[in-house]
Amino acid sequence: MTEPRRARATEAFFGRRKGKPLRERQAAQIENLLPALRLDLKEPAPEDLSALFPAAVKRTRLEIGFGGGEHLIHRAAEDPSTGFIGVEPFVNSMAKLLRQIEAREIDNVRLYDDDATQVLDWLPPASIDQVDLLYPDPWPKRKHWKRRFVSKVNLDRFARVLRPGGLFCFASDIDSYVNWTLIHCRDHAAFEWTAEKSADWLTPFAGWPSTRYEAKARREGRGSAYLTFRRV
Numbered sequence: 001m002t003e004p005r006r007a008r009a010t011e012a013f014f015g016r017r018k019g020k021p022l023r024e025r026q027a028a029q030i031e032n033l034l035p036a037l038r039l040d041l042k043e044p045a046p047e048d049l050s051a052l053f054p055a056a057v058k059r060t061r062l063e064i065g066f067g068g069g070e071h072l073i074h075r076a077a078e079d080p081s082t083g084f085i086g087v088e089p090f091v092n093s094m095a096k097l098l099r100q101i102e103a104r105e106i107d108n109v110r111l112y113d114d115d116a117t118q119v120l121d122w123l124p125p126a127s128i129d130q131v132d133l134l135y136p137d138p139w140p141k142r143k144h145w146k147r148r149f150v151s152k153v154n155l156d157r158f159a160r161v162l163r164p165g166g167l168f169c170f171a172s173d174i175d176s177y178v179n180w181t182l183i184h185c186r187d188h189a190a191f192e193w194t195a196e197k198s199a200d201w202l203t204p205f206a207g208w209p210s211t212r213y214e215a216k217a218r219r220e221g222r223g224s225a226y227l228t229f230r231r232v
């Protein structure tokens with residue numbers, strides 16, 4: 001008898017959750033530090049998101065799929081007056097970031113270790129100043145395009161949580177995904193592309209520290225596009 005197909009537990013996460021076994025110290029940080037920093041989606045979100053952070057923060061940014069966490073930790077350290085919510089379901093990446101948070105005594109980051117759509121649906125309307133989606137899984141085969149994080153339904157989610165004037169920043173080295181994102185945002189009434197000339201999307205975002213996936217793209221000879229859309 002064939003096994004019944006397992007229902008997917010998440011809407012928009014299709015990747016691996018675990019890699020190599022964690023070292024003892026990493027496992028301890030996942031067990032002890034993550035629960036203190038993890039958003040509790042069973043409780044309603046505070047109306048004012050600054051209540052999530054012990055640091056006094058004036059703005060909030062959301063980074064979806066932070067991977068090695070190079071960008072998130074860099075931004076959090078450079079701007080202590082912004083609260084950062086980082087989402088990453090891959091446990092080895094989460095462990096790497098926790099180590100940095102502890103070593104650098106960062107207190108303006110909150111985390112979530114599952115599908116970012118859950119956080120987006122939990123956040124209050126117009127509560128976020130910027131959404132960063134940096135080198136999202138590209139799903140290059142046409143039959144997998146529907147798995148891409150950028151979609152009409154997820155742009156509706158961004159539009160709900162972003163304040164008017166807030167930004168959606170997207171970077172990718174995969175041309176078909178860059179075009180896909182441009183078309184989806186062009187067709188969405190809540191977003192306008194801020195670029196006026198080609199340098200605007202060929203130049204990395206201000207203060208850009210690069211990421212592991214960007215380094216891989218360069219090694220493999222691919223350039224990147226950096227797209228900024230404004231929530232109108």
Ligand SMILES: C[S@@+](CC[C@H](N)C(=O)[O-])C[C@H]1O[C@@H](n2cnc3c(N)ncnc32)[C@H](O)[C@@H]1O
Pocket residue numbers: 012013014015016064065066067068069087088089090093114115116117134135136137138149211212213214
């Ligand atoms: C290609 S990697 C890029 C990582 C990092 N941003 C960088 O530039 O190096 C994409 C990351 O997105 C994460 N991811 C995929 N789907 C996600 C989802 N639905 N919610 C949150 N993270 C997701 C993956 O686990 C992976 O770490």
